[in-house]
Amino acid sequence: MxxxxxxxxxxxxxxxxxxxxxxxxxxxxxxxxxxxxxxxxxxxxxxxxxxxxxxxxxxxxxxxxxxxxxxxxxxxxxxxxxxxxxxxxxxxxxxxxxxxxxxxxxxxxxxxxxxxxxxxxxxxxxxxxxxxxxxxxxxxxxxxxxxxxxxxxxxxxxxxxxxxxxxxxxxxxxxxxxxxxxxxxxxxxxxxxxxxxxxxxxxxxxxxxxxxxxxxxxxxGAYSTLDAGLAAIGACGLDEVAISVSAAHADLLDGCHQPWDPEAGPVLAGDRLLPAHICPLAKTLMRRGIGFTVLYDGRPVDHWQPIGTPDRA
The missing domain is CATH 3.20.20.10 (Alanine racemase)
Incomplete structure (x- = not known):
């Protein structure tokens, strides 16, 4: 895959x-x-x-x-x-x-x-x-x-x-x-x-x-996926973070920091990166037209696309 x-x-x-x-x-x-x-x-x-x-x-x-x-x-x-x-x-x-x-x-x-x-x-x-x-x-x-x-x-x-x-x-x-x-x-x-x-x-x-x-x-909002920034403050464990980014696409994580710790970046978990903050990542994906590959038992089962339409174009 x-x-x-x-x-x-x-x-x-x-x-x-x-x-x-x-x-x-x-x-x-x-x-x-x-x-x-x-x-x-x-x-x-x-x-x-x-x-x-x-x-x-x-x-x-x-x-x-x-x-x-x-x-x-x-x-x-x-x-x-x-x-x-x-x-x-x-x-x-x-x-x-x-x-x-x-x-x-x-x-x-x-x-x-x-x-x-x-x-x-x-x-x-x-x-x-x-x-x-x-x-x-x-x-x-x-x-x-x-x-x-x-x-x-x-x-x-x-x-x-x-x-x-x-x-x-x-x-x-x-x-x-x-x-x-x-x-x-x-x-x-x-x-x-x-x-x-x-x-x-x-x-x-x-x-x-x-x-x-x-x-x-x-x-x-973030309770559904969690992120590395929440893990860093003890709100969850790194193993509970449901979202990860390929190291080849690390640029997607630019600016994805928590407001209370702007210096903290993503965390490496195996060969993938756990975002420090999920919310700006979702906004970046929406703007670039990149979606989430949804995995079940490690296999892709769906593709979910972040969307957003302004109230006035």
Missing amino acids: PDPAVALDLQQVNRNLERFHQQAAAAGCVVRAHTKAHRTTELTTLQVSAGSVGAAVINARAAIGLAAAGITDVVVAWPWPEPWRWPLYVEAADRLDRFAVHVDQAETIRGLGALAVGAGTEIGVRIDVRHTGEDGVLPLARLAAETPGILLDGVTGYPAPESRADIDDRAALGRRHARMLVDLAEQIRAEGIDCQVVSAGGTPTAEAAMDVPGITEVVA
Whole structure:
């Protein structure tokens, strides 16, 4: 068999999914699979089949694409402010059973609500604490609750470890951030406003976050494949990393470092390289038109192509 440029071990992916979903279920919360880690419809579908409540995506076109694939619960996990995106959100809401977007501005809530009313639909919003800041959450929750066409879906945030100190303290970071989200949700509910979802993001801090009472959902991407950067911090073992790159295609790994350790590169495992960070690798593959060769028992069984369509060409 020719040496695949990028190989995905399907058996290891399935083991990773089972372990992570079992952890979440034991903690009483659900998993939402963020597609940015692999950017493939096939793996997203596998994640949902394995127990993910739905998907998180980077833009509206990705949400519409998953709707066509039969995935019915999707969140756009970035607070895009541009009004030209709003009609795409209305289209996505019309195609999906459940659809929500991250928001951090009052203008987005008002404008999106007016369009939703005109289209006879309702769009969920999640207040993004990372971009809003703690002080901005309650005013936006009040506005969402009183805006026709808008459903306050919940609050969400991602602690974004960016330094070695952050990642060395990742369990405490995840707990602190999760408790902050739970406290904000309780403040919203204290005003008589429904706030069903309390969503904490990020694979590195997920285990700590899901153990905080009141967290209802964990959004994670890299948990399905894992990577050498996560292994380096003890979040997994190198033998659990399901993705590898041929040494002949090492250029695919340029720029694929973790934000907390930009000097760390790929790890050699046998005659293949384990990427330090899966997310930028998936983006590179998408741009170059290179896919994952899916292996089962070491034999190729499929080919999954990372895809991405911008909301505006």
